[in-house]
Amino acid sequence: MALLKALVVFTGIFLAVYFYSAGDVFEPAMLKGKRVIVTGASSGIGEQMAYHLAKMGSHILITARTEEKLKKVVAQCTHLGAASAHYIAGSMDTMTFAKLVVHKAENLFGGLDMLILNHIGHTYFGYFDGNIDHVRDLLEINVLSYATMTVAALPMLKKSNGNVVVVSSVAGKIGLPLTVPYSTTKFALDGFFSSLRMEFIQQNIDVSITLCIISYIDTDSALKTVSGVIQQPAAPKEECALEIIKGGALRKREVYYQYHATKIPLLLRDWAPELLQSLLLKNYNMDNFQRKEV
Ligand SMILES: NC(=O)C1=CN([C@@H]2O[C@H](COP(=O)(O)OP(=O)(O)OC[C@H]3O[C@@H](n4cnc5c(N)ncnc54)[C@H](OP(=O)(O)O)[C@@H]3O)[C@@H](O)[C@H]2O)C=CC1
């Protein structure tokens, strides 16, 4: 009898896990013909996301400040099989530009399926220098432009039951040294977008919001800034870019990449904060530290 009970329970758990994860299967075809904006796509993870989307056959609009780099990324996207690829150059420190990007997508595509918010403004990797004006400027670029673009894109995203994908960081969930202004902006994204997600659910607005919690990635800018100081290895940007797109397409609440480097610290955060603190500090080799502009 006990064996039968155990068997029933086991089968129940197996079926629950099977059917729960069945909806979790990603197919590149999910992005075919979809109309996508990627910000900060002239380099790093944003550039890699544009290439993945191109291979999947999406319509892509990319943006950043450097026109020369954007032209090259667009050419490569076309070569890789994008349904169409366009760029618009400008800086996200002006909210009129943030809105302009969304309006350009509307004019080009007549709608929008996915908004990938990924750009970050320049900052420094070093002890907080007391400059509040820099924190304010960074909040404009890293947070308010994200909110502005989301507001501008919402009518289109409601029509398509689309996705907002927000690229954040472990530094947006856990306080870390040497990135005070940056970390401030990434925590703010959690506040804005996690609250907005709850409001969408209450109002039956079928637009998903995916917050991506990313650890140390091997982009040129990250390697230039922190190698020597950070002890852990950097994860590959290509795989990171794909995991972000998958999370958005599957309408996940949050993406954790790399899983172990983000989930384990997050589990410790609330239950063993002092242990986490001492483990994290061991990860920084301050003998090699020099303040750097990012
Ligand atoms: N690399 C890492 O270790 C980690 C990265 N992340 C997150 O991943 C995302 C991408 O990072 P990563 O690829 O490393 O960064 P990169 O430095 O490679 O890319 C940043 C992008 O933002 C653009 N950008 C910079 N300033 C502005 C501006 N004022 N207005 C508009 N665009 C601007 C840059 O282009 P241009 O200069 O031409 O404007 C570039 O395209 C970020 O959100 C970051 O926080 C999270 C955790 C770890």
Ligand SMILES: CC(C)CCC[C@@H](C)[C@H]1CC[C@H]2[C@@H]3C(=O)C=C4C[C@@H](O)CC[C@]4(C)[C@H]3CC[C@]12C
């Ligand atoms: C197990 C983890 C909790 C350990 C801490 C991981 C630390 C070392 C990781 C996590 C988040 C990372 C920073 C980040 O998010 C984004 C950028 C912007 C990029 O242009 C320059 C590098 C920088 C500052 C990364 C530096 C390394 C950080 C602090």
